[in-house]
Amino acid sequence: MAINWFPGHMVAAQKKAAEALAEVDVVVEVLDARSPAATVNPMINAMREARQRPALKILNKIDLADPAVTEAWLAWFNAQDGVHAIGLSCKKAGESAKVLPEARKLVPHREGPLKRLRVMMMGVPNVGKSTLVNALLNRRIANVGDEPAVTKLIKRYDLPDGTWLYDTPGLMWPKIALATDGLLLAANHLVGVNAYIDEEVATYLAGILLARYPAALTARYGIDADNVDAPGVIEAIAKRRGFRIKGGSADFEKAAVTLLNDYRSGILGRMTLETPESRAVQMAALAVDDARPTGESP
Structure with a gap:
C-alpha cells in the first residue's frame, strides 16, 4: 500500500511559503534524525533553489537517533552545495541557541539593523518545528501537538536580536516517490494516522530493527531475533503481551501499535532507520524504475 498524505490546506500553504521566500535569507528545514533523507521535502528544496536560498538542515531528535549514523548523515548533508547541517534535540534546554x-554563517552579509537576518522555518508535519520556534522565542507562541499538521498559517516573529523568523505549516508533497519513504514517515508519526495501516508500518519497522538492532527486540520483548522474520516479530509481541482478539487469535493490530509506540518514544533505544548507504541503494533502484518503459515489469 502506497502512503500519501497531502491535506487540502497544504496546497495554499505551499503557495504562500513560495511567495514569502522572496523576503527570506535562509531556509531552516527541520528533519527527523531517525529518517533524515525521508523527511526532506522535495517541494521545499525546489522552492528555495528557485529563489537561490541556502538551507540549514536541522537533524532534530538526535537524542532518539543512533549517534554514529547521525554523524554519517551530517557529513552527507554538509557535502551538498548550499546546505549546512547540524544535529540537536530542540526539547533540550539551550539546544536551540545553536x-x-x-544560519547567519550562510549569509554573513546580513548583519545590522538595516540588514537583519530573515529565516524561514520549514519541514514536514510533527517533526518538531513548532517546538523549535517556541524555544527560539523563549515562550510558547507556536502551537505544538502530538498529531501532524497543527500549524496552519505562516506567521512572522521578531526575535530580540532583530532576526525575523517566519514559521510555516508542516508541508508534505503530493506524491511520495519511494514507497519506503512513506513507511518511514508513518513509522515516525509524521503523517496522519488515516493514511496508513499500523500493521503494515510496524512490520516494515520490525524488518529494519531485525537487521540493525536485533538486541533491542530481544531485550524488550524476549524475541529470538535469529529465528524470526518481521511478521513473526509482531506475532511474538502479541503472544508476549497477551494481546488476543475474540476467539483467542493474536491481536496483531495492538501488537503493531505497541511496537510503533515503543520505537517512537525511544523505549527501544537510540535508533536510525536509514543510512546514507541504504538511501543510495533505494535511489538507484528508483532511477532504474523511472527509466523503465511504461508498462514494463521490473
Missing part, C-alpha cells in the same frame, strides 16, 4: 548563529 540555530541562528549557524
Whole structure:
C-alpha cells in the first residue's frame, strides 16, 4: 500500500511559503534524525533553489537517533552545495541557541539593523518545528501537538536580536516517490494516522530493527531475533503481551501499535532507520524504475 498524505490546506500553504521566500535569507528545514533523507521535502528544496536560498538542515531528535549514523548523515548533508547541517534535540534546554548563529554563517552579509537576518522555518508535519520556534522565542507562541499538521498559517516573529523568523505549516508533497519513504514517515508519526495501516508500518519497522538492532527486540520483548522474520516479530509481541482478539487469535493490530509506540518514544533505544548507504541503494533502484518503459515489469 502506497502512503500519501497531502491535506487540502497544504496546497495554499505551499503557495504562500513560495511567495514569502522572496523576503527570506535562509531556509531552516527541520528533519527527523531517525529518517533524515525521508523527511526532506522535495517541494521545499525546489522552492528555495528557485529563489537561490541556502538551507540549514536541522537533524532534530538526535537524542532518539543512533549517534554514529547521525554523524554519517551530517557529513552527507554538509557535502551538498548550499546546505549546512547540524544535529540537536530542540526539547533540550539551550539546544536551540545553536540555530541562528549557524544560519547567519550562510549569509554573513546580513548583519545590522538595516540588514537583519530573515529565516524561514520549514519541514514536514510533527517533526518538531513548532517546538523549535517556541524555544527560539523563549515562550510558547507556536502551537505544538502530538498529531501532524497543527500549524496552519505562516506567521512572522521578531526575535530580540532583530532576526525575523517566519514559521510555516508542516508541508508534505503530493506524491511520495519511494514507497519506503512513506513507511518511514508513518513509522515516525509524521503523517496522519488515516493514511496508513499500523500493521503494515510496524512490520516494515520490525524488518529494519531485525537487521540493525536485533538486541533491542530481544531485550524488550524476549524475541529470538535469529529465528524470526518481521511478521513473526509482531506475532511474538502479541503472544508476549497477551494481546488476543475474540476467539483467542493474536491481536496483531495492538501488537503493531505497541511496537510503533515503543520505537517512537525511544523505549527501544537510540535508533536510525536509514543510512546514507541504504538511501543510495533505494535511489538507484528508483532511477532504474523511472527509466523503465511504461508498462514494463521490473
